[in-house]
Amino acid sequence: MPTGVAMRDAREQLFDAAERILVRDGPGALTSRAVTAEAGCAKGVLHRHFADFDAFLAELVQDRIARLGRQDAALREAAGTGTVAGNLTGALIELFGPVARAILPLVTSRDELRARLRRTTPVGLPVLTEGAAMITSYLAAERERGRVAAEADVDTLALTLIGTCHLLFAGGDGAPPDPEAVRKVVATAIAGTVREPSP
Structure with a gap:
C-alpha cells in the first residue's frame, strides 16, 4: 500500500474503519493491521497518530462516548x-x-x-x-x-x-x-x- 498518500481526517477514518470491523467481525478481529487495511492506508499511519494500539482503542471508545x-x-x-x-x-x-x-x-x-x-x-x-x-x-x-x-x-x-x-x-x-x-x-x-x- 502506498505510504505517500495523505489521509484527510486520518483519526476519524481509522475510528470508522475500526467500527466497521467491530460490528461486522467482532472484537477478536480488531488488530492494527486490520484497521489500517480497512481504512485503506499504510500500516504506519495508526502508529503516527497513537502511541500504541490500546491507546487507539481507548480514544475510539472515548470518542464514541463523547x-x-x-x-x-x-x-x-x-x-x-x-x-x-x-x-x-x-x-x-x-x-x-x-x-x-x-x-x-x-x-x-x-x-x-x-x-x-x-x-x-x-x-x-x-x-x-x-x-x-x-x-x-x-x-x-x-x-x-x-x-x-x-x-x-x-x-x-x-x-x-x-x-x-x-x-x-x-x-x-x-x-x-x-x-x-x-x-x-x-x-x-x-x-x-x-x-x-x-x-
Whole structure:
C-alpha cells in the first residue's frame, strides 16, 4: 500500500474503519493491521497518530462516548414532550445500537484497554455508565415537570433500565430486539412512577 498518500481526517477514518470491523467481525478481529487495511492506508499511519494500539482503542471508545453527549442533550430537551415511555424507548434503542453492542465486549476482553478507560470512567462499564447518567438526567428533568413522581429514585430506575436493556440487546443472535420488547421493559420499569396517561 502506498505510504505517500495523505489521509484527510486520518483519526476519524481509522475510528470508522475500526467500527466497521467491530460490528461486522467482532472484537477478536480488531488488530492494527486490520484497521489500517480497512481504512485503506499504510500500516504506519495508526502508529503516527497513537502511541500504541490500546491507546487507539481507548480514544475510539472515548470518542464514541463523547457522541452520547448529543443524545443526552436531545433526550433532556424531549422532557415534557411525547411520553416518558416513548422517549426512554427511543433513547435506549439508540444507545444500544450496533457500535455500542460491539464496544462492550471489546472493553471487557482487553485488560489494558479497561485499565486506560478507568482513568475517565472509574466505575462501571464505559457506554453503560454514561448511558445510565443520561437516563438519570432525563428522568430527573421529567420529575421536575411532574411527569415522574417526586419520590421516584431516578438513579436506581436508570440502572434498572440500562441493565435490563443490556441483557435484552446482548441476547439472541446479535440482532436487536423488537422495539415493542424494549417498550415493554420500559413500561414495566416505570410503572407506578409516571404521572401521565399511557400511550
